[in-house]
Amino acid sequence: xxxxxxxGNGISGVTTARHIRKLSDKKITIISAETDYFxxxxxxxxxxxxxxxxxxxxxxxxxxxxxNNIELKRAYVSKIDSVNKQLYFENNDTxxxxxxxxxxxxxxxxxGWPGQDLKGVMGMYHKQDLETLxxxxxxxxxxxxxxxxxGGLIGIELAEMLNSRNIPVTFLVREHSFWGSVLPKGExxxxxxxxxxxxIDLRLGVNLQEIKADDNGKVKSVIIPExxxxxxxxxxxxxxGVSPNIDFxxxxxxxxxxxxxxxxYLETNVEDVYAVGDCAEQHEGINGRRPIEAVWYTGRMxxxxxxxxxxxxxxxxxxxxxxxxxxxxxxxxxxxxxxxxKPGENEAHFHWKHEDDTKCITVCYDTTTNLFLGINTxxxxxRHDVFDRWLTEKKTVDFVMDKLSEANFDPEFYKTYEAAIxxxxxxxxxxx
Amino acid sequence: xxxxxxxxxxxxxxxxQDISKKQKIALATGIVGLFILTLALLNIDLPNxxxxxxxxxxxxxxxxxxxxxxxxxxKLEGIKNDGVWFKSISSRGFWGWTLGVVLTAFYIVLxxxxxxxxxxxxxxxxxxxxxxxxxPLSQLLSGRNASQWFVYGTLYTVAIAAFGYKFILKYRHxxxxxxxxISVIFFQLGFAYLIPEFMYVMNSDIPYYDLKSVWPLNxxxxxxxxxxxxxNAGNIGIALIIFGILSTLVITPIxxxxxxxxxxxxxxxxxxxxxxxxxDAFRQLSSKKMSAWKLERWLIHTVxxxxxxxxxxxxxxxxxxxxxxxxxxxxxxxxxxxxxxxxIGLFLTLIFVGVMLFKKNELGKDARYGAIGYALVILSLFxxxxxxxxxxxxFFINSGTLKSAYGFYIGSIFSGVIGTGFYPILGNRSWCxxxxxxxxxxxxxxxxxxxxxxxxxxxxxxxxxxxxxxxEMGIDVRAYAQKGENIVRSSCVGCGVCSAVCPRGVLKLExxxxxxxxxxxxxxxxNDVDLMNLVNxx
Numbered sequence: 001x002x003x004x005x006x007x008g009n010g011i012s013g014v015t016t017a018r019h020i021r022k023l024s025d026k027k028i029t030i031i032s033a034e035t036d037y038f039x040x041x042x043x044x045x046x047x048x049x050x051x052x053x054x055x056x057x058x059x060x061x062x063x064x065x066x067x068n069n070i071e072l073k074r075a076y077v078s079k080i081d082s083v084n085k086q087l088y089f090e091n092n093d094t095x096x097x098x099x100x101x102x103x104x105x106x107x108x109x110x111x112g113w114p115g116q117d118l119k120g121v122m123g124m125y126h127k128q129d130l131e132t133l134x135x136x137x138x139x140x141x142x143x144x145x146x147x148x149x150x151g152g153l154i155g156i157e158l159a160e161m162l163n164s165r166n167i168p169v170t171f172l173v174r175e176h177s178f179w180g181s182v183l184p185k186g187e188x189x190x191x192x193x194x195x196x197x198x199x200i201d202l203r204l205g206v207n208l209q210e211i212k213a214d215d216n217g218k219v220k221s222v223i224i225p226e227x228x229x230x231x232x233x234x235x236x237x238x239x240x241g242v243s244p245n246i247d248f249x250x251x252x253x254x255x256x257x258x259x260x261x262x263x264x265y266l267e268t269n270v271e272d273v274y275a276v277g278d279c280a281e282q283h284e285g286i287n288g289r290r291p292i293e294a295v296w297y298t299g300r301m302x303x304x305x306x307x308x309x310x311x312x313x314x315x316x317x318x319x320x321x322x323x324x325x326x327x328x329x330x331x332x333x334x335x336x337x338x339x340x341x342k343p344g345e346n347e348a349h350f351h352w353k354h355e356d357d358t359k360c361i362t363v364c365y366d367t368t369t370n371l372f373l374g375i376n377t378x379x380x381x382x383r384h385d386v387f388d389r390w391l392t393e394k395k396t397v398d399f400v401m402d403k404l405s406e407a408n409f410d411p412e413f414y415k416t417y418e419a420a421i422x423x424x425x426x427x428x429x430x431x432x
Numbered sequence: 433x434x435x436x437x438x439x440x441x442x443x444x445x446x447x448x449q450d451i452s453k454k455q456k457i458a459l460a461t462g463i464v465g466l467f468i469l470t471l472a473l474l475n476i477d478l479p480n481x482x483x484x485x486x487x488x489x490x491x492x493x494x495x496x497x498x499x500x501x502x503x504x505x506x507k508l509e510g511i512k513n514d515g516v517w518f519k520s521i522s523s524r525g526f527w528g529w530t531l532g533v534v535l536t537a538f539y540i541v542l543x544x545x546x547x548x549x550x551x552x553x554x555x556x557x558x559x560x561x562x563x564x565x566x567x568p569l570s571q572l573l574s575g576r577n578a579s580q581w582f583v584y585g586t587l588y589t590v591a592i593a594a595f596g597y598k599f600i601l602k603y604r605h606x607x608x609x610x611x612x613x614i615s616v617i618f619f620q621l622g623f624a625y626l627i628p629e630f631m632y633v634m635n636s637d638i639p640y641y642d643l644k645s646v647w648p649l650n651x652x653x654x655x656x657x658x659x660x661x662x663x664n665a666g667n668i669g670i671a672l673i674i675f676g677i678l679s680t681l682v683i684t685p686i687x688x689x690x691x692x693x694x695x696x697x698x699x700x701x702x703x704x705x706x707x708x709x710x711x712d713a714f715r716q717l718s719s720k721k722m723s724a725w726k727l728e729r730w731l732i733h734t735v736x737x738x739x740x741x742x743x744x745x746x747x748x749x750x751x752x753x754x755x756x757x758x759x760x761x762x763x764x765x766x767x768x769x770x771x772x773x774x775x776i777g778l779f780l781t782l783i784f785v786g787v788m789l790f791k792k793n794e795l796g797k798d799a800r801y802g803a804i805g806y807a808l809v810i811l812s813l814f815x816x817x818x819x820x821x822x823x824x825x826x827f828f829i830n831s832g833t834l835k836s837a838y839g840f841y842i843g844s845i846f847s848g849v850i851g852t853g854f855y856p857i858l859g860n861r862s863w864c865x866x867x868x869x870x871x872x873x874x875x876x877x878x879x880x881x882x883x884x885x886x887x888x889x890x891x892x893x894x895x896x897x898x899x900x901x902x903x904e905m906g907i908d909v910r911a912y913a914q915k916g917e918n919i920v921r922s923s924c925v926g927c928g929v930c931s932a933v934c935p936r937g938v939l940k941l942e943x944x945x946x947x948x949x950x951x952x953x954x955x956x957x958x959n960d961v962d963l964m965n966l967v968n969x970x
Contacts, residue, residue, distance in 0.1 A: 011895070022954070043896035050515035051933075052716075052901045059895045059910055061722060164514040197508060296894050301959040308963065318960035325892050327935040330510030330605075334892070334937055381937035384890025384957055392961075409889055409940050411931050413607035 003027040004310060005087065005097035007077050011296055012277025013103030014038045015303025021068050023311035028069070029095070033076035035127055037062060042296055044130050045157045049164040080252040082270045099310055102249070102260050102275040106242035106294050115211030120219035121236045124158045136235045140167045143234040147222050149208045150240030151178045153326050158237045159200050160329050170201040170231055172208060172224065184341055184362045186351045187378060191328050193357060198329055211236050242294050244279040257281055259292045264316040266306045274310070276302035286319060288338060295324060321391045322374070323384060331358055336387035337374025339364040347373065350397070352424045354379070354417060361421065365397035372400040380417060381409035401425045454502040462495025472565040475550065482568040489586075493594045500598035509605035511933050513902075521856065522713045528856035536853030543844040546580040573629040585625055588706060592620045595709035602712070608928045608941070612698055616705035619644050624702045637665040641672055644700050646679045648739040649870035651843060655835060656750040685877060691943055692884025693874035694926020703863060706852065707904065708927060711860025715904035715929065718859030724906055728866050728923065735842055736872040737805050741812045742838045744776055748816050749831045770817070777813050780806060791880045794950070842867065861904040865923060875922030883943040884926065886919035888912060890957035892938045899930035899939060913938050916956040920949055
């Protein structure tokens with residue numbers, strides 16, 4: 001019986017395993033150094049905030065794996081011998097495979113800052129990061145202030161976590177507005193204000209020069225180069241993005257660049273070795289996507305696809321219309337299609353913001369064809385299937401604005417804003 | 433304020449600032465209110481019961497209101513679950529167990545030792561103790577002295593109103609939550625509490641009837657003494673019997689078809705009302721294990737079968753007649769015992785055949801259990817007919833025994849002692865989930881024939897588990913959401929909290945077309961269209 005070995009028990013690896021099991025009775029082993037069982041990484045924050053316990057972040061009960069005949073192995077892979085199809089573990093054990101799936105995810109970026117490896121400096125990605133945070137920042141007596149470096153999705157989640165325990169937070173963002181490299185200005189600025197409303201000390205347009213240590217080799221303060229200011233703190237969260245977690249693959253003969261290089265079939269240059277999820281790097285981005293997509297959803301889609309290939313139905317990874325979501329403190333965000341920070345050539349943005357400063361949308365469209373290209377929505381839930389269909393059917397922006405209420409996904413009895421949005425949209429057209 | 437349990441060994445807790453100063457004052461206020469009740473319970477003579485009762489209830493309410501305002505209005509609108517798994521009371525810690533024991537003890541005394549509360553313990557059978565404290569209010573509302581049920585009803589109503597206010601503040605960004613909370617407060621205060629008292633004032637022959645309480649939750653509605661009292665109360669009594677039958681057979685099915693069982697369970701029902709308000713802090717404690725779900729299905733349907741058989745047996749005995757002065761007088765109602773039993777049998781057969789013919793797929797593997805339940809009830813109809821004696825015996829035991837067994841085990845122990853007393857241990861809906869026969873019937877219809885479902889928003893789920901964690905009915909909501917499947921479960925009471933806490937906007941409670949309501953998927957929206965079709969159409 002063919003033995004499929006998957007390194008990594010995150011969403012990509014587990015989805016691959018589940019789908020292989022649905023399609024075949026191949027022997028499946030999932031290896032993880034992080035945890036015994038699959039858990040939802042995106043839910044780590046809720047453990048620290050006390051909304052859930054760790055066990056609640058595990059989507060399947062522990063009996064699930066045995067019942068589905070999926071073997072779980074807790075070990076750290078130190079080397080891949082792709083010629084003899086063998087894995088070497090840190091404790092010198094070995095395991096042979098017939099097909100290998102690399103799904104090792106990401107690790108937090110560190111950009112060579114002085115002091116980046118001190119005690120009390122951490123990312124927020126692995127379960128172990130959470131344990132470190134719990135040790136260094138259990139409450140606001142032990143941790144008088146936290147500094148977060150990097151204004152993206154993980155940074156704001158870490159800020160929310162610390163805020164839930166009333167630990168003062170200074171949030172350093174290199175861009176001139178929060179997540180300014182992704183969000184249009186109006187949205188990003190609304191989130192800036194929302195962050196400040198939560199009493200988080202948001203510093204825009206600043207970098208990290210160095211992290212200073214106390215006598216015990218623990219974080220004492222950070223220095224901001226722009227102002228020369230020294231901020232005393234007990235922990236530093238490094239949340240300036242993530243990159244593929246593939247150090248152990250070097251010298252294995254598997255081609256890597258920033259991530260593990262794969263073709264559209266998620267195959268590497270070595271036969272019977274595949275990569276999915278955050279750690280996989282396409283030779284070129286698909287339909288405007290980045291070559292590396294460190295997103296929950298794409299990890300899952302790659303898993304769904306690769307299982308087909310491994311089970312004999314060779315299938316291209318072919319993601320549909322882009323979608324994503326996040327939550328910035330109390331404001332939910334969803335996106336469908338493409339909306340970039342600024343409209344591209346022959347493109348325009350329509351932006352609407354509610355007066356309460358917690359809801360807004362940005363619609364991107366083509367000014368020559370009037371085609372609807374994408375939408376960002378904040379504080380208003382919208383239907384994935386409706387936008388997916390509209391994008392496929394190439395609807396015009398007028399059509400979308402007119403029918404926007406069909407896409408509304410807010411709970412019943414919520415106030416609706418489609419009429420106000422449509423009015424604003426029509427007014428804008430008149431003034432242009 | 434730190435929500436994290438402090439494991440320091442220091443005697444002076446280094447961060448003793450779990451709650452604000454205002455909240456401490458509010459807590460003290462509420463506890464003084466409870467203390468007055470305790471004094472009364474201990475039979476300490478309070479000079480002016482009217483003043484002390486008013487003082488006690490106002491202090492409890494005021495304490496809850498001030499505490500809630502400080503807890504929620506000092507923060508921005510949003511999900512307020514910080515620290516629920518750290519706090520002792522809401523995570524089965526010391527205070528959780530303490531509260532559980534106190535509540536359980538209260539229910540045992542209430543149901544089985546009402547004399548300890550002072551019922552009829554004074555001279556000439558007047559009340560003393562806690563019950564006497566409530567006499568002035570009862571006199572005001574209906575001109576009679578209080579009973580233990582009046583005391584219970586008053587405290588129950590105060591709890592729903594005060595904690596309902598807290599819940600409304602907690603979800604002040606969510607109109608669905610606010611409206612349904614206002615609704616349960618209204619139905620509790622009006623239908624369960626005030627209207628029955630006023631009905632008594634108008635016509636003292638009418639037995640207590642909470643109009644919103646539907647059989648079989650209201651299991652005593654069709655019991656012999658109750659039917660007798662209704663019939664003695666004249667036309668109004670007959671009208672109430674007819675309303676009771678219509679509630680079960682007409683009103684309930686129509687509303688459940690249109691809105692799912694939530695119209696009742698989380699908008700109207702008193703048990704649900706208490707669970708959603710005073711019990712809100714315990715919703716995360718319900719077990720989401722597969723094994724708990726299996727137990728649930730066995731238990732709740734067993735209770736349903738038991739309650740149907742019990743009710744049929746009691747009504748059958750009633751329709752036969754009664755003993756008067758040593759002779760058995762056959763009853764002369766327009767409905768004979770035989771006709772009654774036959775029509776029940778036909779009705780159940782109609783439902784059974786209908787489901788088997790048209791809803792076989794929805795029923796799936798549970799068809800076998802449905803058939804067993806149906807066979808059991810039909811069999812017992814025959815036994816009731818053939819073994820029923822004029823003495824009221826059926827199954828060779830007295831139908832009165834059956835009735836009191838149901839009242840004792842289900843009505844008191846299950847719904848009260850375990851159902852509410854164990855809030856801080858098993859979660860706030862354990863009665864609704866494991867025991868309520870009404871929930872079983874509504875749930876059966878919700879699964880088979882209703883427009884209600886929780887829609888999953890395409891491929892947006894991140895499997896975080898907030899939905900499952902906050903489901904008071906123990907549904908593993910995430911198991912469906914992460915597969916892109918709608919949630920169509922008989923136990924769902926439609927409280928809407930899973931949808932509220934979802935950080936990615938994935939869940940929406942909806943009433944929509946029957947087609948596509950149950951939508952099993954393997955590959956989620958967002959992936960290759962061909963692949964989705966290939967896998968999902970299989």
